[in-house]
Amino acid sequence: MAQEYKLILKHADEPGYTPDMECYLRHGGYQALKKALALPVKDLPDGKKLSGPEQIREDVKVSGLRGRGGAGFSCGLKWSFVDRKSGKPIYLICNADESEPGTFKDRQIIHKDPHQLIEGMIISCFANDVKLAYIYIRGEMPEGARILNQALKEARAKNFLGKNILGTGYDLEMHVHRGAGAYICGEETGLIESLEGKRPYPRIKPPYFPAILGLWMCPTIVNNVETLCNVKHIVTLSGAEFAKLGTPNNTGTRIVSLSGQVKRPGYYEIEVGKATLGELINDPKFGGGLREGRRLKAIIPGGSSSKVLKAGEKFKLKKKDAEGKEILVETDVLDLPYDFDSLAQAGTMSGSSAIIVMDDSVDIVGALANLSEFYAHESCGQCTPCREGSLWMNRTLQRLTHGEGRRQDADYLGKIADNIPGGRTICAFGEACSWPVQSFLAKFKDEFVAKGAADEARRAQSISGAAAGTSVAPVAPH
Amino acid sequence: MSAAATTENKPAAPAIEKIKVKVDGREIEVPRLIADWSGKLTPTTMIQACELAKTEVPHYCWHPKLPVVGNCRMCLVEFGTPALGPDRKPVLNPDGTPKIAKSPRPAISCATPVSPGMEIYTKTPAVKQMREGVLESLLINHPLDCPICDQAGECKLQEYSVDYGQSASRFVEAKVHKPKAVDLGPRIMLDAERCILCTRCIRFTRDIAGDDALGIINRGSYNTIATFPGAPFDNNYTLNTVDVCPVGALTSKDFRFQMRAWFLKETKSVCTSCATGCNILIGSREEKIYRYTPRDNDAVNASWMCDAGRLNYKWIGRADRLQDVWVRGQKSSWPAAIRELADKLKQAPAGSVAIIASARQTNEELWLLAKLKARLGALSDAIPREGESDKLLVSADRNPNTNGARLTGICFTEMGINLVKIADGIASGKIKTLIVFGENIVKRAVAHDKLRERETISEVVDEHGITAELLGKLDALIVSDILPNETTRLAHFVLPGAAPAEKRGTFTSGKGRVQKFMKAVEAPGVARAEWEFLQELVHHVTGQNNGLTVESLFNQMAREVAAFNGLTWQALGDTGVTVQI
Incomplete structure (x- = not known):
């Protein structure tokens, strides 16, 4: 039976646990940092020597840690791309611009256990020879910024930050930078531009890969809050032990933000892949099921950008049988293990691990119009397909939800959405704004067509009614 | 080995390696590095390779002289690179050619560097569809x-x-x-x-x-x-x-x-x-x-x-342009005026004529004036015109052809130092005839370096002693200009000239670039290009015929003026040739 497994949020919700230094130290805080800083040089069988930082980097690779921000990219691999020979300083940025609709996990860490993040960051900085790090926090989280600044102050006072940290000769400074309220600042190159004081226009890649040409054109690591916290636990547990959590290639734990029409919305930390979507929605330990008398209609499984799943959908998942042979197993949407790879096989993604549940009371066209409005508002407008397409889709959907639809609008909308994703835009926002439209249309097209048809019928009736002299409220022309 | 040969064999800048890519199936060699907008050598991009292959890739935001931003998405293309096996060696097709792995995603050709063996596809249905999509987005x-x-x-x-x-x-x-x-x-x-x-x-x-x-x-x-x-x-x-x-x-x-x-x-x-x-x-x-x-x-x-x-x-286009030939206050004609001037100059004693030319005149015109100067033993100079320079294009020297005036011998390296001598010559009565081209020498105004469009080209910058009173002592003041001014009003002979846009010719820039320009519009009235009537005058006074076209004048000048040796009108092309100054 699926269980919560609290690694990151082990103490956060305990009664009496406070975000200050004393409380964190009472709960064993900064021990992982001391362990990391004290790692002796390791002699390898081939005669090579591995420094402490190199060992941590190696251990993060062994741990199989994947990024918790949305893309699920291997953290160890990301770190291995960093250009360490350029002679330029290396920067580390914590991406705390959590703004994917449905997602509210990072703010739990920041608000309740900020030192865990800072410890994870200091270790990550030490592992990557970083002397200056930033926490880029979403503009709408002023309380989080205040808590982090207080925590940084405490960490400096204890010499966990600053010059000659704990007498090891390692120097590190860390700053909190508040965003100004734009979703696009969560895109790592947009974030870097914003941090440089510019408009957060994502950079083109090539050539501006952060690992080579990041902040101030220097090698830069950008990691999510939860990812950086995990580094602390990798040092505590060792990479190999950490990798035993979760399932192969989907190691560790994830904090799932569960919202929508379930009885117990909230955040739940699970071992990756050890709970299914169905368990997360229906198990009394998690969502506790839908409201009385309601049936499941749709699930957005990984933040609003991920492709929607429809109740009753079946997928062919690759599994290994008893002899280790790969077989395809038909799996219901509710039986999908909640991990990176299973959801990818189902044609969607676990993204920022934010599950939005919709029951049969939801107007699917209205739900998409709501999402679409968000993306039209948040597109930075740098590149053409996303700038124009996001607003076009929104205007169409607003028309559909305001009684001015047409029967052909479903196809019309689909064609607009098809012109945006697939590498046509500078950043993944193009995908983020078009995938919901494409997937809603693919799975609920009849509802869009029906809505348009009903509007057409009403307009036709209004015209014939007017001709017959009866009074029917006219529909405003668009 | 001769000294010259040794100089030529100096180690040149290392040659840039060439790589082979295919654009729409056609193989082409492109340099691995190419100058970017700032002149720095950077890896050649797909759009540059396509340009070298004479294949148009539509684009809006890309500009060869500006940093690349890749935002319009109009230049998206499909591409493939040689497939590598697990051993990192190229995988070959049955016919021995390298197997190409087509990228699943398109790339903006303005920012994506080419690599050896890369194939760029600019005409596939997917590319066509992407362009249509971008254009539709731009137009909605x-x-x-x-x-x-x-x-x-x-x-x-x-x-x-x-x-x-x-x-x-x-x-x-x-x-x-x-x-x-x-x-x-x-x-x-x-x-x-x-x-x-x-x-x-x-x-x-x-x-x-x-x-x-x-x-x-x-x-x-x-x-x-x-x-x-x-x-x-x-x-x-x-x-x-x-x-x-x-x-x-x-x-x-x-x-x-x-x-x-x-x-x-x-x-x-x-x-x-x-x-x-x-x-x-x-x-x-x-x-x-x-x-x-x-x-x-x-x-x-x-x-x-x-x-x-x-x-x-x-x-x-000003309405008050000089449009007629005037001789002592009377309207005249070119043949009559040139004949009279030629007779007058032929009889002038050596040293009794001075020439003040303009560094806004063309090389050919200045060279023709230099021929008169030689024949007449005349003092000559031009009027310097200074302003403030900037870091990009504007030069402190506001004359377009200072180097032309120097190289043809109209003035010394320091322009304007003869003006005092000319003033003294007029004052002492030694100089009886003054030829002035395109300069309102009486006016001593400055200020033409403001952003506002300037109303006139005849503004003298440096102060000198050639005043209206002094000009009154002359037997003959011969002035050619474009717009009327104080000096043309004092002149005995007024020869209406043409603006650069109304004639052909060449200038030598501040950095020694000899550049030709073409005629855009006709001069008003009987106004003529200065080189036309100057070559007639020179012909009459010296007996030399230097040719009737600007081409022949330029080519003759190139033979006679050391700095221009070897140049021809045709070889100047559209963008000019740099000479030693």
């Missing part, structure tokens, strides 16, 4: 007001719509409305609805002009180009943003609503406002000049010119 909120848009006829939205767009629109929503006729600065007007947000203007003024004056406000489809509040877009290079704007968003207040672009005749010419010699195109129709635009010349002005030079054309 565009006002489609081509009939009243100044850019019509030279608009990339129009051109690419014809080449790559769709014939019908399916857009049924309300368009986004943005500010129109926005006064960005003294010379620039913005129509934000026409703007496609390529940011060329922002990059030009920030990275080329060094004035970070423009930016984008708002978000998404509501993005709008704007200046900082209360800070007008006003530097000496603002009008270049009108040139780089691929659509009708930025327009020149000077050219706005004046003439449809397709009616303009474009004539290759050179700006005469300073010694830089920016290459320009003169846009004219029915003998009227409507605009100057910069013409690419990487050795001189890249693709730019300053606003002051660009707007310095209106005097050419």
Whole structure:
């Protein structure tokens, strides 16, 4: 039976646990940092020597840690791309611009256990020879910024930050930078531009890969809050032990933000892949099921950008049988293990691990119009397909939800959405704004067509009614 | 080995390695590195490779002289690279050719470097579909007001719509409305609805002009180009943003609503406002000049010119232009005047004639004057004209042909030092005849380095002693000019000349670039190109016939003037040749 497994949020919700230094130290805080800083040089069988930082980097690779921000990219691999020979300083940025609709996990860490993040960051900085790090926090989280600044102050006072940290000769400074309220600042190159004081226009890649040409054109690591916290636990547990959590290639734990029409919305930390979507929605330990008398209609499984799943959908998942042979197993949407790879096989993604549940009371066209409005508002407008397409889709959907639809609008909308994703835009926002439209249309097209048809019928009736002299409220022309 | 040969064998800059790529199936060799917008060698991009392969890749935001931003997405192409096996060795097809792994995602050709063996596909159905998609996106909120848009006829939205767009629109929503006729600065007007947000203007003024004056406000489809509040877009290079704007968003207040672009005749010419010699195109129709635009010349002005030079054309069409030949206050004719002048000069005792030429005259004209000078034993000089230089194009020397005056022997290295001697000669009665070309020597005004268009070309900068009173002592004051002024009013002989836009010729720039320019419009009345009547005069006075065309004059000059040896009119091409100065 699926269980919560609290690694990151082990103490956060305990009664009496406070975000200050004393409380964190009472709960064993900064021990992982001391362990990391004290790692002796390791002699390898081939005669090579591995420094402490190199060992941590190696251990993060062994741990199989994947990024918790949305893309699920291997953290160890990301770190291995960093250009360490350029002679330029290396920067580390914590991406705390959590703004994917449905997602509210990072703010739990920041608000309740900020030192865990800072410890994870200091270790990550030490592992990557970083002397200056930033926490880029979403503009709408002023309380989080205040808590982090207080925590940084405490960490400096204890010499966990600053010059000659704990007498090891390692120097590190860390700053909190508040965003100004734009979703696009969560895109790592947009974030870097914003941090440089510019408009957060994502950079083109090539050539501006952060690992080579990041902040101030220097090698830069950008990691999510939860990812950086995990580094602390990798040092505590060792990479190999950490990798035993979760399932192969989907190691560790994830904090799932569960919202929508379930009885117990909230955040739940699970071992990756050890709970299914169905368990997360229906198990009394998690969502506790839908409201009385309601049936499941749709699930957005990984933040609003991920492709929607429809109740009753079946997928062919690759599994290994008893002899280790790969077989395809038909799996219901509710039986999908909640991990990176299973959801990818189902044609969607676990993204920022934010599950939005919709029951049969939801107007699917209205739900998409709501999402679409968000993306039209948040597109930075740098590149053409996303700038124009996001607003076009929104205007169409607003028309559909305001009684001015047409029967052909479903196809019309689909064609607009098809012109945006697939590498046509500078950043993944193009995908983020078009995938919901494409997937809603693919799975609920009849509802869009029906809505348009009903509007057409009403307009036709209004015209014939007017001709017959009866009074029917006219529909405003668009 | 001779010394010369040794010099030639000096180790050259290391040759740039060539790599082979295929563009739409055609193999082509391209350099691995190519100069980017700032001149720095950077890996060759797909769009540059396609350009070398003479394959057009449509683009809006990419400009060879501006940093790459990759935002318009018009240049998306498909591509493939040689597939590598697990052993990192190329996988081969059965016929031995390398197997190409086609990328699942397209790439912007403006920012993606080429690699050996890469294949670029610019004509696939997917590429066609992507271009259609981008064009559709650009047009849905565009006002489609081509009939009243100044850019019509030279608009990339129009051109690419014809080449790559769709014939019908399916857009049924309300368009986004943005500010129109926005006064960005003294010379620039913005129509934000026409703007496609390529940011060329922002990059030009920030990275080329060094004035970070423009930016984008708002978000998404509501993005709008704007200046900082209360800070007008006003530097000496603002009008270049009108040139780089691929659509009708930025327009020149000077050219706005004046003439449809397709009616303009474009004539290759050179700006005469300073010694830089920016290459320009003169846009004219029915003998009227409507605009100057910069013409690419990487050795001189890249693709730019300053606003002051660009707007310095209106005097050419002034109503009070000198249009007649005057002899002692009476209208005369060219044959009569030239005959009289020739007789007079032939009889003049050596040293009794002085020549004040202008460094705004062409090489050929100055060379012809130098021939008169030699025959007459005359003192000669020209008038220096100084202003402030800037870091980009404007030279402190505001004469377009100072080096021409020096190389032809009209003046010394330091221009103007003979003026005192000429003044003394007139005062002592030794100099009886003064020939003045294109300079209002009586006026001592300065100030022509302001941004405002200048009203006249005849403004003398340096002070000297040749006053109107002194000129009254002369037996003959022979003046050729374009506009009437105090000196032409005092003259016994007035010979109406032609503006550079009204004739052909060459200038030698401050850096020794010999550049030719063509005739855009006719001179008014009987005004003639100075070289035409000067060569007649020289023929009559010296008996030398140097040719009747500007080509033959130039070629003869190139044979006689050391610095120009080896040059021919034809070899100058459109962008000129640099000589030792």
